[in-house]
Amino acid sequence: MKFDFLPELPKSDLDDRTFNDLVEECILRIPRYCPEWTNHNPGDPGITLIELFAWLTDQMLMRFNQVPRRNYVAFLELLGIRLQPPAAAWCELTFYLTKAQPEPIIIPYATEVATVRTETQAAIIFSTDEELVIGNPQIGYLLTASTQEDRPENLRDRSPANNQWWNLEETLLFEQSSPNNCFYLVLQSDIKNPIGGNVIALTFKGEAARSTGINPDDPPLRWEAWNGTNWQSTILRRPEDDKTKGFSFSELGQQGTNPLIDGADVILHLPQQWPSTDFGTEYRGHWIRCVYTYPKELQPSYSSSPSIVGVKVRSIGGAVDASECIRIENELLGVSDGKPGQLFQLQAKPILNRKTGEYIEVRPINSPAEVWQEVTDFADSGPDDRHYIIDPQTGTVQFGPLIREPTQIKQRTRERSQIQPGGTIVRRNPTETRNLSNIQPDYATGAANEALERQYGKVPPPGAEIYMVAYRTGGGSRGNVQAEKLIVIKQAIPYVKSVVNYQPATGGIDPESLDAAVIRVPQILRTRESAVTPEDFENVAKAATRSVARVHCLTDAMNTTPGRVTLLIVPKVETETMDFRLGMNPERYFVLNSQLETAILEYMKDRKPLGVQVKLQEPEYVGVSVRTEVIIDPKYNNPRAIEQIRTQLLIALYRFLNPITGGIEGKGWDLGRPVSASDIFALCQKIPGVRYLGIVELFELRKYVSGWFREELPQEIINPGYLGLICSWADEENSRLRSGHSIEFFD
Numbered sequence: 227m228k229f230d231f232l233p234e235l236p237k238s239d240l241d242d243r244t245f246n247d248l249v250e251e252c253i254l255r256i257p258r259y260c261p262e263w264t265n266h267n268p269g270d271p272g273i274t275l276i277e278l279f280a281w282l283t284d285q286m287l288m289r290f291n292q293v294p295r296r297n298y299v300a301f302l303e304l305l306g307i308r309l310q311p312p313a314a315a316w317c318e319l320t321f322y323l324t325k326a327q328p329e330p331i332i333i334p335y336a337t338e339v340a341t342v343r344t345e346t347q348a349a350i351i352f353s354t355d356e357e358l359v360i361g362n363p364q365i366g367y368l369l370t371a372s373t374q375e376d377r378p379e380n381l382r383d384r385s386p387a388n389n390q391w392w393n394l395e396e397t398l399l400f401e402q403s404s405p406n407n408c409f410y411l412v413l414q415s416d417i418k419n420p421i422g423g424n425v426i427a428l429t430f431k432g433e434a435a436r437s438t439g440i441n442p443d444d445p446p447l448r449w450e451a452w453n454g455t456n457w458q459s460t461i462l463r464r465p466e467d468d469k470t471k472g473f474s475f476s477e478l479g480q481q482g483t484n485p486l487i488d489g490a491d492v493i494l495h496l497p498q499q500w501p502s503t504d505f506g507t508e509y510r511g512h513w514i515r516c517v518y519t520y521p522k523e524l525q526p527s528y529s530s531s532p533s534i535v536g537v538k539v540r541s542i543g544g545a546v547d548a549s550e551c552i553r554i555e556n557e558l559l560g561v562s563d564g565k566p567g568q569l570f571q572l573q574a575k576p577i578l579n580r581k582t583g584e585y586i587e588v589r590p591i592n593s594p595a596e597v598w599q600e601v602t603d604f605a606d607s608g609p610d611d612r613h614y615i616i617d618p619q620t621g622t623v624q625f626g627p628l629i630r631e632p633t634q635i636k637q638r639t640r641e642r643s644q645i646q647p648g649g650t651i652v653r654r655n656p657t658e659t660r661n662l663s664n665i666q667p668d669y670a671t672g673a674a675n676e677a678l679e680r681q682y683g684k685v686p687p688p689g690a691e692i693y694m695v696a697y698r699t700g701g702g703s704r705g706n707v708q709a710e711k712l713i714v715i716k717q718a719i720p721y722v723k724s725v726v727n728y729q730p731a732t733g734g735i736d737p738e739s740l741d742a743a744v745i746r747v748p749q750i751l752r753t754r755e756s757a758v759t760p761e762d763f764e765n766v767a768k769a770a771t772r773s774v775a776r777v778h779c780l781t782d783a784m785n786t787t788p789g790r791v792t793l794l795i796v797p798k799v800e801t802e803t804m805d806f807r808l809g810m811n812p813e814r815y816f817v818l819n820s821q822l823e824t825a826i827l828e829y830m831k832d833r834k835p836l837g838v839q840v841k842l843q844e845p846e847y848v849g850v851s852v853r854t855e856v857i858i859d860p861k862y863n864n865p866r867a868i869e870q871i872r873t874q875l876l877i878a879l880y881r882f883l884n885p886i887t888g889g890i891e892g893k894g895w896d897l898g899r900p901v902s903a904s905d906i907f908a909l910c911q912k913i914p915g916v917r918y919l920g921i922v923e924l925f926e927l928r929k930y931v932s933g934w935f936r937e938e939l940p941q942e943i944i945n946p947g948y949l950g951l952i953c954s955w956a957d958e959e960n961s962r963l964r965s966g967h968s969i970e971f972f973d
Contacts, residue, residue: 241287248280306603309743311576311618313772314549315705315734316821317727324723326540330419331721333358336553338716339725341707350705352712353553358546361419363426363539365391366511367412370401374408374517377505392536403531405520412511423498425543431489431536434475439529445472446521452513453497467493473532547821550705550734551578551698559623564688566628566681574699575621584697586614590690604682613683626683703800705734732799732815733773757834763791770829773798773822775886778897790839796885797822809880809955812847848946849927850883850901850954853968855920862915863973871915872969879967882909883954895952900945927965934963
C-alpha cells in the first residue's frame, strides 16, 4: 500500500537486503558449512534451492518493510479518523392525484418509490424526506401591472367584489398590450392546508382567438412564483402544460370545444419553499405572475391584450424531496448484560447520517424507556452520560468502555488544571501556594503505579432491551438514476395515481476509500474544523457533506463584504458511470439546491468566527460550444472509423470543458480560467486518427433571466470572468440553442 500523493520523504527499510544479496550471502557460507560442495553453478540443484528460499525470504522482508504503512493507518485510528459512509442520491418526486380532492391529501414521510425491477437489476428505492400535503388553494386576488418589479408596488386590483372568480367581467391581462406587462394571482392557504410544492391547474375561461398575432405554440410569456428570495421561473415545466396556448384558446376552438364554458388549464409546479408575503401591500398570500416577455427573433407578439372571463384553481399533485434509502424503525439490537463496552450490530448497513428522531432507546426492566445520545467518541463522556457511538460503515453500535488508568495521570491532570500564571498552583486554601517544580509524586508508596478504573459513558443496566428507534440505510452512486425512472409506489396511497422524477437523481457517492481518508488528515490537523483563513472555510465546507466537489472562497475586494464570507459551491457528481457524449448541463447537475445549502450552513454554524456571515452561491457557469474541422488519416477514412473518432472527440471535449473533470490535470476547470482555441488544438490532436485540425471556433453561452443565449460570432478566447466556470453540454430539449459541439471531417 503506497500513497503516491504524500510527500516522498527519505525512508529506510527495516531490512534492506535484496534477493541477490541473500543468494550471494548463502553461497559465501557454503565453504564454511559444506566444504565438499564445490559446484556453485546456477544449474546445480542446491543453488536452485538457495534461490527458492531466497525468494521466499525476499517476500517476507517486503511485507516486513510495510509495517510503517500499517503504523500510519493505526495513527489514523488513534486520531479517530473513520471512513465516511456513502452519501444518498437526491431528487424531487412529483405525485399526481386521480383527480382533485375536496380535502387535503397527505403523502406520509418515508413513502417509498422505486425503479422498475428487471431480471438483471434490483429495484432502487427512494424514500421521501418529509411529509407532503396536497392542499386546496383558493384565489385571493387578481392584480395587473404595466411593468414587472422584483417587489410589486404599482398594482391594479382586478378581483371581483363578490369573489365570483368563475364568472368575471371581461378582464384584460396586459393593460397596455406591450412587453413587460404582467398580471399576478395571489393564492390563499392556511396551516392545515399548505400548498407549498403543489402542482396546480389554473383553469382560465376566455374567447377563442381574442388575442391575435402570436404563435400559439410559442407565446411570449413567462410564468414565475415568488419563493421568498426571488422569482422562480421554472414553474411551467414544459410549453405543452399551457393548454390555453398563450390565452388564445386556439386548440379548443379547433377541437369544437367552447372555451367560454369549459376553459383550459395551465399546469404549474409550485416551489416547495413558497412563503406567504404581501410586499408591503394589502394583498397577502402566495404570489404567481405571468409576464409578457420581449419577443425573441422571429417570434410574433400580441397585437392586442388577451382577456379572460373566469379563473379557478385546483391541486392535482405535489412535489417533495426524496433520498435513496430505506427507513427501518424499532429494530431490537439485543439485551444488555450490564458489562462495559458492549457491541451490537444493526441488521442493515451502511448507515446514513442520522436525522431528528433517529436514536437509540434503552428500555430497562420495570422502568421508563431512556433516550440515549449519539456521540463521535467517548473522550468527554462521564459514567452517567447516556452516550453511544455508531460506525456507519459496519453498522456497529458501541457503548462506553471501562479503562484502567494509572492514578498518576489523574494526579498530574488535577495539578495542571490548577496552574495559574507565574507557574504556581492554587490549593483549596487560598493562603497556601507551592511551585509546580517542587511537587514530586510519592513513588515510595506505589501510588503512582496503582490503577484507576474509569467508565467512559454509562453502561445499559442488565436485562434492558436496546432498540434503534429509526435509521436509514442506503446511499452510493447506484442511486444516481436517470429522469423518469422512479415510477413505482411501494405502498398504496388513497387517491394517488402516479409518481415520477422529472430530473435525474444526483449526489449519490460511494463509501470513502482509505486513500481519500489519508488526504483528509493534513487538513484536519491544520484546521481542526475551525474556519479562519479562506482555505479553512473551503476545507470546512467540503467536510460538511460529501456532496460537495469543489469550494472557492472569494477573496478579492470587488466581491467581498466585511463580516461576510462568500463561498462558491460546485456539487459533487459521480462521473465514473457518466455518459459524456452529451456533456453535463449545469442546470441539471451543478445546482446548489436548498438541501445541500442547509447542510453546509448548519455544519459551519459552530465552526466559523462569531459574527461572520457565510453566503453560498453557484459560480457563474459559462458554456462553450466548439466548431472544428478535422482532417483524418487516410487509413481511418471509412464511415465506422469516422463515427468512432467523432464519439471520442465529443467525449474528450465534454470532459475537458467541465467543472469537475476538466482542465489539464482532469481535476476540474479552474475558476476564472479562460479557454482558447489552442487548448482545443492540443486536446484533439491526442485522439488517434486525427492528423490535424482546420478551423477551430469557440462560441460563448451565457445565462440571463430568460434563459441561455449563444453568441453568434466566434471568439478566439472565452474569458468566463473572476466568478466564471467553464462548462459544455448538448441541450437536446432546446435544439435552437446549439450548445453542443460541431465536428466536420475531411480527408
